[in-house]
Amino acid sequence: MTSMSRTRKGSSLFSGSMQAREVRLAxxxxxxxxxxxxxxxxxxAIFSIxxxxxxVGLYNLNDVFHAPFNGLDNFKAVINDFAFKxxxxxxxxxxxxxxxxxxxxTILTLLLGLVAAMLLNRPFKARGLIRGIFxxxxxxxxxxxxxxxxxxxxxxxxxxxxxxxxxxxxxxAPRAYLATRGLAIWLVIIFQAWRYFPFAMLMILxxxxxxxxxxxxxxxxxxxxxxxxxISVTLPELRYVLGAIFLLRLLWTFNKFDDIWLLTGGGYGxxxxxxxxxxxxxxxxxxGKGAASAMIMLxxxxxxxxxxxxxxMRNTEES
Amino acid sequence: xxxxTVSNENRPASLINHLAGWINWQRFLFALGxxxxxxxxxxxxxxxxxSSFKSGAEIAGRAPVYIPSSLRLDAYRELFDSNWSxxxxxxxxxxxxxxxxxxTALIAVVLSTxxxxxxxxxxxxxxxxxxxxxxxxxxxxxxxxxxxxxxxLSQISLVMxxxxxxxxxxxxxxxxxxTLPVALYMLTNYFRTIPDEIEQAALxxxxxxxxxxxxxxLPLAVPALITVGIYTFMIAWNEFLYAFIFLxxxxxxxxxxxxxxIFNDPSPRPHVVMAASTIMTVPVIALFLxxxxxxxxxxxxxxxxx
Numbered sequence: 331m332t333s334m335s336r337t338r339k340g341s342s343l344f345s346g347s348m349q350a351r352e353v354r355l356a357x358x359x360x361x362x363x364x365x366x367x368x369x370x371x372x373x374x375a376i377f378s379i380x381x382x383x384x385x386v387g388l389y390n391l392n393d394v395f396h397a398p399f400n401g402l403d404n405f406k407a408v409i410n411d412f413a414f415k416x417x418x419x420x421x422x423x424x425x426x427x428x429x430x431x432x433x434x435x436t437i438l439t440l441l442l443g444l445v446a447a448m449l450l451n452r453p454f455k456a457r458g459l460i461r462g463i464f465x466x467x468x469x470x471x472x473x474x475x476x477x478x479x480x481x482x483x484x485x486x487x488x489x490x491x492x493x494x495x496x497x498x499x500x501x502x503a504p505r506a507y508l509a510t511r512g513l514a515i516w517l518v519i520i521f522q523a524w525r526y527f528p529f530a531m532l533m534i535l536x537x538x539x540x541x542x543x544x545x546x547x548x549x550x551x552x553x554x555x556x557x558x559x560x561i562s563v564t565l566p567e568l569r570y571v572l573g574a575i576f577l578l579r580l581l582w583t584f585n586k587f588d589d590i591w592l593l594t595g596g597g598y599g600x601x602x603x604x605x606x607x608x609x610x611x612x613x614x615x616x617x618g619k620g621a622a623s624a625m626i627m628l629x630x631x632x633x634x635x636x637x638x639x640x641x642x643m644r645n646t647e648e649s
Numbered sequence: 650x651x652x653x654t655v656s657n658e659n660r661p662a663s664l665i666n667h668l669a670g671w672i673n674w675q676r677f678l679f680a681l682g683x684x685x686x687x688x689x690x691x692x693x694x695x696x697x698x699x700s701s702f703k704s705g706a707e708i709a710g711r712a713p714v715y716i717p718s719s720l721r722l723d724a725y726r727e728l729f730d731s732n733w734s735x736x737x738x739x740x741x742x743x744x745x746x747x748x749x750x751x752x753t754a755l756i757a758v759v760l761s762t763x764x765x766x767x768x769x770x771x772x773x774x775x776x777x778x779x780x781x782x783x784x785x786x787x788x789x790x791x792x793x794x795x796x797x798x799x800x801x802l803s804q805i806s807l808v809m810x811x812x813x814x815x816x817x818x819x820x821x822x823x824x825x826x827x828t829l830p831v832a833l834y835m836l837t838n839y840f841r842t843i844p845d846e847i848e849q850a851a852l853x854x855x856x857x858x859x860x861x862x863x864x865x866x867l868p869l870a871v872p873a874l875i876t877v878g879i880y881t882f883m884i885a886w887n888e889f890l891y892a893f894i895f896l897x898x899x900x901x902x903x904x905x906x907x908x909x910x911i912f913n914d915p916s917p918r919p920h921v922v923m924a925a926s927t928i929m930t931v932p933v934i935a936l937f938l939x940x941x942x943x944x945x946x947x948x949x950x951x952x953x954x955x
Binding site for chain 2 (some may be wrong): 352353355356357359360362363364366367369370371372373374375377378381386391392394395445446449452460462463464465466467469470471472473474475477478479480481482484487488489490493524532556581582584585587588592604607608611612617620621624627628
């Protein structure tokens with residue numbers, strides 16, 4: 331029977347044609363996915379590098395392959411752009427803002443996620459339901475939650491935060507929180523942490539529940555209190571999962587466009603590289619410059635990943 | 650817990666005593682933490698839903714209205730009732746969103762099932778390369794791809810004679826490119842947990858590969874297929890950036906773009922924005938709660954980019 335020999339793992343039992351048939355089948359199965367992913371992700375990614383070295387605007391978009399080469403001009407233009415470079419303490423520029431924003435909000439996300447996971451780690455009534463509710467910010471569409479936040483922070487006296495602070499006599503007049511330099515960046519950071527802590531929480535919770543109970547019992551025998559147990563048992567056990575979440579969230583926050591765009595439009599000291607890339611491309615229609623800014627982003631990401639992997643790997647070798 | 654309360658019901662203690670007996674520092678902190686998180690999470694959602702039932706006057710007042718006086722449907726009328734002033738024709742946008750999300754989810758499930766079967770079960774050169782490549786692709790940000798995609802697709806559309814702008818099929822394609830890597834990765838991992846022996850037995854019994862996939866692997870993988878389907882649906886339903894770039898015509902807008910338009914309207918009508926947001930959010934939350942078990946596993950297994 332033909333089916334007999336169609337078994338497994340390229341063993342010598344295979345006749346050449348059977349193996350060939352399996353390989354053909356495999357490629358046929360994976361081809362549609364591969365075509366879409368490579369055609370719409372990998373090729374564009376490479377094409378993006380090409381664009382960043384060429385002069386591409388709306389006028390020659392229809393003939394983009396004949397766009398004139400302009401060397402490093404796009405990159406120079408981005409780096410010298412006032413929206414990009416550090417100007418003063420009041421105007422950070424997108425480069426510094428992006429780094430600050432992604433690191434601080436990732437750390438805050440991680441901390442909130444850790445606290446939430448510790449809360450939900452012990453059994454209590456309705457834990458399942460509450461865990462579901464904790465995930466709401468993460469599954470809800472960004473546009474609706476961003477606009478609710480914007481409305482809660484509304485500059486009119488009818489904005490909830492204004493109303494609350496004015497009722498408590500903490501402020502005299504309503505304020506435009508998201509339009510205040512210095513404050514706006516913190517608000518988008520808090521929004522980011524609010525929206526993404528559930529991701530961290532779930533991963534940490536999964537790891538927490540895998541910690542061996544005997545470790546805690548041993549600590550109890552040694553006379554450790556709750557805090558000491560947390561420091562000497564829980565945290566070391568969570569080290570790797572925390573590291574992994576940190577890396578993932580940092581990468582995604584670094585690239586995130588929607589949240590900041592919808593909250594502040596990139597104004598008032600919240601202009602980050604993804605928003606700048608969008609503005610360069612679709613507001614000033616300088617696609618070459620936009621691509622250059624995206625490349626700078628990518629380069630920063632790659633450098634960061636390499637550094638991170640090297641540090642983490644060195645640490646694992648040491649321990 | 651050392652101070653576990655014994656059932657207090659038959660003890661003639663006052664409520665204060667009862668509380669005093671029950672509470673300790675740990676419990677107090679726990680309750681405080683829970684209260685903090687729940688109010689922080691739920692208040693924005695409450696504000697969204699309750700505001701959608703407020704009248705224009707309640708919205709425009711000097712102080713915020715925390716509880717709407719009655720369940721007014723003004724905002725919803727504006728979205729759906731063609732006789733209402735500022736009629737938004739929101740029904741069209743819901744249909745558009747469904748026309749994008751449902752095909753994305755279905756095609757993603759079908760294609761990733763085929764692909765994942767190949768990478769999990771069949772042996773061919775470049776398999777590991779394919780899987781690793783897909784994982785790297787997963788880390789590629791949408792922002793990086795928007796410029797080349799836009800340039801590339803407008804080029805292709807010129808040659809092929811279709812419209813890139815306002816074309817929902819183009820949107821489906823770009824969403825597939827974003828979701829297929831995750832889908833493939835999740836399903837490959839799942840297929841690897843299904844014992845190979847069952848399939849081997851069926852092959853020996855004379856089933857063809859496709860019969861094996863259809864009769865054995867797929868029924869066993871139903872939970873994973875549901876997870877992938879709902880994920881891709883949710884990603885497509887929530888997606889903002891590509892829709893924002895590719896859609897210009899009001900009749901082609903998906904829900905997020907429409908909400909953005911209403912929000913940026915010169916005369917602010919937050920209750921309408923909140924009504925539209927409620928309509929967009931409720932199905933997602935409902936889907937999530939209905940399939941929470943599957944989805945959480947998927948989340949921790951690599952989950953949704955975002």
